[in-house]
Amino acid sequence: MSKVAIIGRPNVGKSTIFNRLVGRKLALVDDQPGVTRDRREGEGRIADLAFTVIDTAGLEEGDPETLAGRMRAQTETALSDCDVIVFVIDARAGVTGTDRHFAAAIRRAGKPIIVLANKAESGAGRDGAYEAFSLGLGDPIPFSAEHGQGLGDLYDALVDALPASARLDPDEEDEGAPLVLGEEEDGSELDATKPLRIAVLGRPNAGKSTLLNRILGEDRLLTGPEPGITRDSIAIETEWRGRKLKLFDTAGLRRRSRVVEKVEKLAVADALRAVRFAEVVVLLLDATIPFEKQDLSLADLVEQEGRALVIGLNKWDLIDNKSDRARELREEADRLLPQLRGTRVVPVSGLTGAHVDKLLEEVVATHAIWNTRISTGRLNRWLGPVVDSTPPPAVSGRRIKIRYMTQPKARPPFFVLFGNSVESIPESYKRYLVNGLRETFGLIGVPIRLSMRSGGANPYAPKKRR
Known part of the structure; x- marks a missing residue:
C-alpha cells in the first residue's frame, strides 16, 4: 500500500x-x-x-x-x-x-x-x-x-x-477504512474526463431528491411530503450530454436550534462534508417561499467553503406570472448575496422536469468559471486603469502604492495584490477590486479570494534601459 x-x-x-x-x-x-x-x-x-x-x-x-x-x-x-x-x-x-x-x-x-x-x-x-x-x-x-x-x-x-x-476498485470491499462521504463512493478518475462533483443543498422538503430522480430518470431516491426523509449524503454517478456527473443528495439543513435528534445532527454534518467535497453546489430553494434566512445561511456556507454556486428555484410549476417573478428573484439574489453577485438563478421543476437541462447547463458553465485562470499580463492591464481612476485611500496620512496583481490558483479564483502597505487597504476598497474582477472577467457565481502582500518592485513592469 x-x-x-x-x-x-x-x-x-x-x-x-x-x-x-x-x-x-x-x-x-x-x-x-x-x-x-x-x-x-x-x-x-x-x-x-x-x-x-x-x-x-x-x-x-x-x-x-x-x-x-x-x-x-x-x-x-x-x-x-x-x-x-x-x-x-x-x-x-x-x-x-x-x-x-x-x-x-x-x-x-x-x-x-x-x-x-x-x-x-x-x-x-x-x-x-x-x-x-x-x-x-x-x-x-x-x-x-x-x-x-x-x-x-x-x-x-x-x-x-x-x-x-x-485507487480502490469500485467493487472492492474495504469496510475497515473510513470513507469521507459514505459507501456510495467509487473509483472515478480525476482527470480531464473526471465526474463533475455536484452537491444539492437546501432546506428540508425543498425537493432535492425529487429533482435528482428527474435528472437520473428513475426513482432512485426516496421522496415524499415529510421533511427530512434523506438522512445521509448519497453519491450517485450519471451522465448528461456526454459529461460524467457525480451527484450528492444531502439531508435538509435547518436552523441549528431545530437540529435536535442525534441522528439528524449526524446527517447535517454529513451534508456539510458533501459540500466540502463538491465542486459546484446547487442550492435548491422552494420557489413558493424563497430566500428564507436559512437559505441565505446556506449560500454563505458555500461561499466560505470556496465552492461554486448555482441557485435552483424548485416547484416552479406552482408559480404564476413566471417571467416577472423570475426577474424579481434574480434581482433579489443579487441584493441578498452581494458576496456572490451574478450567481445564476434557474427556475426548475423536479416534478415536471421543466428547465432541468438548463440547470445542468448553468452548473457546467459555473464550474468552468470556478476553474478560471487569468494571466498576470491581463490582470495588470486591467488593474492599472482601475487604480489610476480610483486610488486606494491614504491610511494615517500614508499613501498606499499598489504595484501589481497575480493569480496563483483557481478553484476558487485566488488573487494576490502586491504593493507598499497594502495590508492597510480598507475593506471597502477590497470590495471595489473584487467587484471589478467579477464584472471584467465574468467571475459570477464563484467566491473570489483576495490577499494583500507587501513587496518590492513590479517584476512584470517594463525594464528601464540603462
Whole structure:
C-alpha cells in the first residue's frame, strides 16, 4: 500500500490530520507541542483512495541518543519509506523559520510534496495560508483538520501524487477504512474526463431528491411530503450530454436550534462534508417561499467553503406570472448575496422536469468559471486603469502604492495584490477590486479570494534601459 508521511514542526496539527484521515482517534492530540514522539501508522482513506498514513514527531536537531535525536531518526525513516510527503504549516502563524528548515529537509528527500496550511478556517488563517507560496513547494492547500475543510482539495492532490494502485476498485470491499462521504463512493478518475462533483443543498422538503430522480430518470431516491426523509449524503454517478456527473443528495439543513435528534445532527454534518467535497453546489430553494434566512445561511456556507454556486428555484410549476417573478428573484439574489453577485438563478421543476437541462447547463458553465485562470499580463492591464481612476485611500496620512496583481490558483479564483502597505487597504476598497474582477472577467457565481502582500518592485513592469 502507498505511504503518505505527515511532516511539520510541533503543534501544527499533524496528529489531528492523521486522525481525520484514518477516521478515528488513534493519535493523541493536545495543544502542547511535541505530544507525538513515535512514528505512528494507520490505514488512511479519502473516498476511493486508500493508503498508509504516517504521523511523525519532528526534525529537531539532537544527538542520536537523546529523545530529540531518536524522534528525528523516526521521522527520517518515514521520509525514506513514504511515497508522498504532506508538509503541514500553521496557517494562523504563517511561515516560520522552523518551517523553512523543515521545507529544506523534505525537499532533499526528492518525493512529491503536498503543502497543507492547517487551521485555515478563519479569515486570518486563509490569508496566512498563502505565505507558504514562498517555500517554493507548490500551491498550498488551505485546510482545517478540526472541521474537515479542504479534504476535496487534498483528495485532488493525492490523486495526482499517488500511484494508480492507490485507487480502490469500485467493487472492492474495504469496510475497515473510513470513507469521507459514505459507501456510495467509487473509483472515478480525476482527470480531464473526471465526474463533475455536484452537491444539492437546501432546506428540508425543498425537493432535492425529487429533482435528482428527474435528472437520473428513475426513482432512485426516496421522496415524499415529510421533511427530512434523506438522512445521509448519497453519491450517485450519471451522465448528461456526454459529461460524467457525480451527484450528492444531502439531508435538509435547518436552523441549528431545530437540529435536535442525534441522528439528524449526524446527517447535517454529513451534508456539510458533501459540500466540502463538491465542486459546484446547487442550492435548491422552494420557489413558493424563497430566500428564507436559512437559505441565505446556506449560500454563505458555500461561499466560505470556496465552492461554486448555482441557485435552483424548485416547484416552479406552482408559480404564476413566471417571467416577472423570475426577474424579481434574480434581482433579489443579487441584493441578498452581494458576496456572490451574478450567481445564476434557474427556475426548475423536479416534478415536471421543466428547465432541468438548463440547470445542468448553468452548473457546467459555473464550474468552468470556478476553474478560471487569468494571466498576470491581463490582470495588470486591467488593474492599472482601475487604480489610476480610483486610488486606494491614504491610511494615517500614508499613501498606499499598489504595484501589481497575480493569480496563483483557481478553484476558487485566488488573487494576490502586491504593493507598499497594502495590508492597510480598507475593506471597502477590497470590495471595489473584487467587484471589478467579477464584472471584467465574468467571475459570477464563484467566491473570489483576495490577499494583500507587501513587496518590492513590479517584476512584470517594463525594464528601464540603462
